[in-house]
Amino acid sequence: xxxxxxxxxxxxxxxxxxxxxxxxxxxxxxxxxxxxxxxxxxxxxxxxxxxxxxxxxxxxxxxxxxxxxxxxxxxxxxxxxxxxxxxxxxxxxxxxxxxxxxxxxxxxxxxxxxxxxxxxxxxxxxxxxxxxxxxxxxxxxxxxxxxxxxxxxxxxxxxxxxxxxxxxxxxxxxxxxxxxxxxxxxxxxxxxxxxxxxxxxxxxxxxxxxxxxxxxxxxxxxxxxxxxxxxxxxxxxxxxxxxxxxxxxxxxxxxx
Amino acid sequence: xxxxxxxxxxxxxxxxxxxxxxxxxxxxxxxxxxxxxxxxxxxxxxxxxxxxxxxxxxxxxxxxxxxxxxxxxxxxxxxxxxxxxxxxxxxxxxxxxxxxxxxxxxxxxxxxxxxxxxxxxxxxxxxxxxxxxxxxxxxxxxxxxxxxxxxxxxxxxxxxxxxxxxxxxxxxxxxxxxxxxxxxxxxxxxxxxxxxxxxxxxxxxxxxxxxxxxxxxxxxxxxxxxxxxxxxxxxxxxxxxxxxxxxxxxxxxxxxxxxxxxxxxxxxxxxxxxxxxxxxxxxxxxxxxxxxxxxxxxxxxxxxxxxxxxxxxxxxxxxxxxxxxxxxxxxxxxxxxxxxxxxxxxxxxxxxxxxxxxxxxxxxxxxx
Numbered sequence: 192x193x194x195x196x197x198x199x200x201x202x203x204x205x206x207x208x209x210x211x212x213x214x215x216x217x218x219x220x221x222x223x224x225x226x227x228x229x230x231x232x233x234x235x236x237x238x239x240x241x242x243x244x245x246x247x248x249x250x251x252x253x254x255x256x257x258x259x260x261x262x263x264x265x266x267x268x269x270x271x272x273x274x275x276x277x278x279x280x281x282x283x284x285x286x287x288x289x290x291x292x293x294x295x296x297x298x299x300x301x302x303x304x305x306x307x308x309x310x311x312x313x314x315x316x317x318x319x320x321x322x323x324x325x326x327x328x329x330x331x332x333x334x335x336x337x338x339x340x341x342x343x344x345x346x347x348x349x350x351x352x353x354x355x356x357x358x359x360x361x362x363x364x365x366x367x368x369x370x371x372x373x374x375x376x377x378x379x380x381x382x383x384x385x386x387x388x389x390x391x392x393x394x395x396x397x398x399x400x401x402x403x404x405x406x407x408x409x410x411x412x413x414x415x416x417x418x419x420x421x422x423x424x425x426x427x428x429x430x431x432x433x434x435x436x437x438x439x440x441x442x443x444x445x446x447x
Numbered sequence: 448x449x450x451x452x453x454x455x456x457x458x459x460x461x462x463x464x465x466x467x468x469x470x471x472x473x474x475x476x477x478x479x480x481x482x483x484x485x486x487x488x489x490x491x492x493x494x495x496x497x498x499x500x501x502x503x504x505x506x507x508x509x510x511x512x513x514x515x516x517x518x519x520x521x522x523x524x525x526x527x528x529x530x531x532x533x534x535x536x537x538x539x540x541x542x543x544x545x546x547x548x549x550x551x552x553x554x555x556x557x558x559x560x561x562x563x564x565x566x567x568x569x570x571x572x573x574x575x576x577x578x579x580x581x582x583x584x585x586x587x588x589x590x591x592x593x594x595x596x597x598x599x600x601x602x603x604x605x606x607x608x609x610x611x612x613x614x615x616x617x618x619x620x621x622x623x624x625x626x627x628x629x630x631x632x633x634x635x636x637x638x639x640x641x642x643x644x645x646x647x648x649x650x651x652x653x654x655x656x657x658x659x660x661x662x663x664x665x666x667x668x669x670x671x672x673x674x675x676x677x678x679x680x681x682x683x684x685x686x687x688x689x690x691x692x693x694x695x696x697x698x699x700x701x702x703x704x705x706x707x708x709x710x711x712x713x714x715x716x717x718x719x720x721x722x723x724x725x726x727x728x729x730x731x732x733x734x735x736x737x738x739x740x741x742x743x744x745x746x747x748x749x750x751x752x753x754x755x756x757x758x759x760x761x762x763x764x765x766x767x768x769x770x771x772x773x774x775x776x777x778x779x780x781x782x783x784x785x786x787x788x789x790x791x792x793x794x795x796x797x798x799x800x801x802x803x804x805x806x807x808x809x810x811x812x813x814x815x
Contacts, residue, residue, distance in 0.1 A: 255712050281718035292713035296731050305727060306717040358717065 204267050206231045206362050206393045207252055212261035214247060221247050222258065223417045229362075234394045236404040236425075239414035240440060245397045248414070249364045252395065253284045266361055282310055285355030289367040291347045293339035299326070299350050300335040306358045318357070325353040329383050345376025349383055356387075363387065365396040399444060405429065413437045515775040528779040529786050532770040536786065539606020539761040545598060549609045552589040555582050556612060564801055566808065602680045606761030608790065610680075614752040614762070618687040619745050625688065626695025631725065633700055644696070651693035657754050659686045664758035683755045691748050698740045702733035735809050742802035746795045763787055 207229040214222040221244045229235050237245045250256040251263060254270055254277045263270045265280045294302050303322035307313040313321075326332040329349035331342075339347055348368060355363060365384065369377045381403050388394060388407035398404065404411060404425060411428035413421040413436075421428065421437045429445075432438045460466075465473075476486040507523025511530055518525035529536075538549050559582045562568055568575060590609070593599035605613075632644030651659070663686040664679060671677070706729055714724035734741075753764040761769070767787035771780040 253716055255715060278718050278720065281716060284716070286713075286716040288709060288713065288716075290709055292707075292709035294710065294713070294728055294732075296735070306719070309723050309727065310718040354717075 205229060205264070206233070206266060207395065208262075208264040209248075209251075210262040210264075212248075212251065212258045212263055214244075214251065214256065214258045214260075221417050222251070225261070225419055227412065227419065227422075229393060229395060231361075231393055232391045233409045234388050234392075234407050235396070235410045235412055236408040237395065237397045237412045237414060238399060238401075238404070238440070238444075239420075243414040244417040245412075245414045246366050249366055249395050249397055252362075252364055253281050253286055255286075278310075282358065283361045284364060285358055285360035285362070286364045286366065287348070287351050287355055287368045289371050291339070291344070291351045291371075293347055293351055293354070295339050298336050298338055299331075299342070302339065302350065303354050303357045306354070311358065322353070322357050325356050326350075328356075328386070329353045330379075343376060344372045345379045348372065348376075348380045352380070352383055352387070362393045362395070365394065365398065367397050367399075369398065369400055401429070401445065413440065415440070515779075518779060525776075525779040525782050528771070528776045528782050532773070532776065532783075533786075535607075536763070536766045536770050536783070537607045539610065539766045540604050541606060542598070542600060542604070545592075545600065548589045548592065548597070548600075549605070549607075552586040553609050553612065555589075556586050556609075556616070558582075560616065602678060605680070607766045608763050610755075610760060611749075611752050611763040614684060614687055614755065615749040617684055618691050618748055618752065621688045622691030622695050622748070625692035626699055627730065629692060629696035630699035630703060633696065634703060648693045648696050651690055652697070656687070656690050656751055657757055659690050660754060660758050662686075679758060680760060683758055683760055687748070687752065687755075690751075691744070694744055694748075695741070698737050698744055699733065701740070702735075702737035703729065705736055706732050735806075738802050738806050738809075742798055746798050749794060749798070750791060763790060 205228045207227070209225050209227040212222060212225040213220070225248060227235075227248075237249065239245050247256055251258050251270075252265060258270075266283055268276055268280055270277065270280060293299075294305070297305065300319065300322055303325065304315065304318040307318040307321065308315055323332060323335065326335055329352060331346055331349055334342055334346060334350070339350065342350065352368075368384070369380050372380060377400070381400060384394075384396070384403065385407055394407075396403075408425045411421075411423055411425050412419055413428070413432075413434070415436050421432065421434045423432075428437075429441065432441055461470075477483045503523050505523075507521055509518045509521045509523065509525050509527045511527060513527040513530075515525075515528075518527055534543070534546055538546050541549055559579055563575065563579075571578075588594065588597070590605065591600060591602070629644050629648055632640045633648065635641045635644070660683055663682040667682060668677070710728055710732065711724065714728045719727070753762050755762055756765040764787055767783045768780075771777055771783045
């Protein structure tokens with residue numbers, strides 16, 4: 192009863208909060224004292240050279256990776272080893288992967304209704320209606336009965352976004368969603384993401400699409416060697432980066 | 448311009464040497480000089496052996512209800528031996544007048560098995576399971592009897608093909624899920640479950656099936672309290688299941704490892720529980736890729752049931768051998784073995800073809 196009330200009450204605190212978070216792979220210190228707060232409705236874009244720990248950081252937010260020190264709160268709940276808590280948080284956090292990770296043995300529609308019917312226990316008919324609505328929104332309703340292997344990369348990634356949205360998440364995590372795509376397909380995926388941002392979705396995106404970052408980002412986070420080096424609003428971040436490493440990184444990716 | 452009109456080459460069709468009979472011969476039998484030599488050797492062997500076999504098996508052979516003396520004089524195969532002994536080979540020492548019972552039981556049993564292989568019938572779901580339950584009750588009633596005026600037949604008198612089929616089918620049906628649990632256990636993050644699974648698999652794989660059957664038959668009863676006894680057939684069946692599960696587990700584990708990590712992560716990220724993600728995401732994919740080695744295991748297991756002879760059960764191979772122990776028919780063991788081999792072959796070949804069809808059918812849609 193108390194739980195139900197808690198769940199119903201809107202959480203006025205931050206959507207995601209990382210406090211002095213550390214992570215090691217064996218002896219290797221991948222995340223060093225990460226502090227990050229994401230407000231509800233905020234769009235955070237995380238960038239940085241490869242191996243800087245940015246993917247690892249967002250994968251901690253839904254516990255695909257475990258942090259070893261510090262505290263991590265998602266929508267007011269702390270992530271601990273408690274399995275129930277982890278599953279409760281994963282329900283509210285959608286994730287889009289670099290390699291889509293659609294389930295190849297199911298049709299697009301089956302991919303979309305799996306979470307809602309099995310995790311949220313929504314009746315199948317209702318789940319299908321919601322799924323079709325999201326497929327419309329990502330502009331591929333005609334592919335509903337195909338298998339993922341029959342779609343292009345861009346279409347697969349849009350299905351993956353729709354699949355996450357079907358769970359009605361409060362927070363969406365994007366882990367380099369366009370890095371595995373052919374250039375001509377990047378735009379169709381970014382368009383969907385921009386639309387989502389305009390609707391007020393809380394988003395944390397690891398991406399190198401600086402145009403996208405400028406358009407929708409509220410906060411830019413630059414990471415290097417497991418640390419958050421700079422955190423700034425986009426205009427300031429792009430026009431007047433303070434740290435040397437940020438300047439170097441920006442000059443490298445914006446030079447061409 | 449003049450060139451092309453003069454040659455009248457038809458470019459819409461491939462050259463005659465690439466298609467049709469000639470194309471097929473070139474591609475399959477004479478694609479290189481080494482292949483050509485192999486083909487010629489094979490053709491020579493076929494020409495020299497096939498006529499002899501046909502002569503022995505068909506032309507000079509003795510068919511139907513003939514005495515062993517007639518067979519001794521003939522130069523060909525003695526199929527009269529099979530005619531005389533087929534009921535013993537098929538049903539062992541089951542009471543002779545009651546042979547219709549294992550026959551009907553076997554027909555029901557095989558109908559269930561083959562029926563379950565037909566894809567449209569899978570939609571029946573629980574109805575199919577109910578059919579199995581009903582069918583097995585009928586099989587049990589027929590085999591044991593004791594009610595409806597049927598004479599009681601103890602399972603120690605079962606033998607031949609029904610015994611082989613029961614051991615193989617139940618061995619497969621129970622070993623398979625047990626194998627899945629062991630494979631999952633071996634990949635579990637919980638140390639106790641993982642070590643238990645590893646210990647079980649390595650222990651069972653480390654010993655021959657014969658020794659497991661032998662232990663089940665001879666040693667196991669020593670551990671039971673006095674007066675308690677578990678039937679020999681059941682013990683053999685349990686031995687086969689436990690053995691098959693260990694092998695199946697390793698095959699399934701290979702399948703689990705072949706599933707990309709992203710699939711596990713996507714399932715986790717969605718909030719699916721461990722069992723949900725195994726059932727809906729991981730196992731359907733893992734089991735599909737393990738169809739070929741798995742069926743290989745089923746076929747091996749089917750034939751391994753013949754090892755139950757060492758604990759005194761009369762399976763199909765044993766009844767065939769006992770049949771030519773008969774002093775009159777002793778010279779005709781080749782025919783006996785051939786008959787037995789033909790029956791084994793039918794079942795194993797069916798399994799092999801069915802698995803190939805199933806693999807293709809499941810891959811049809813997914814385009815990869």
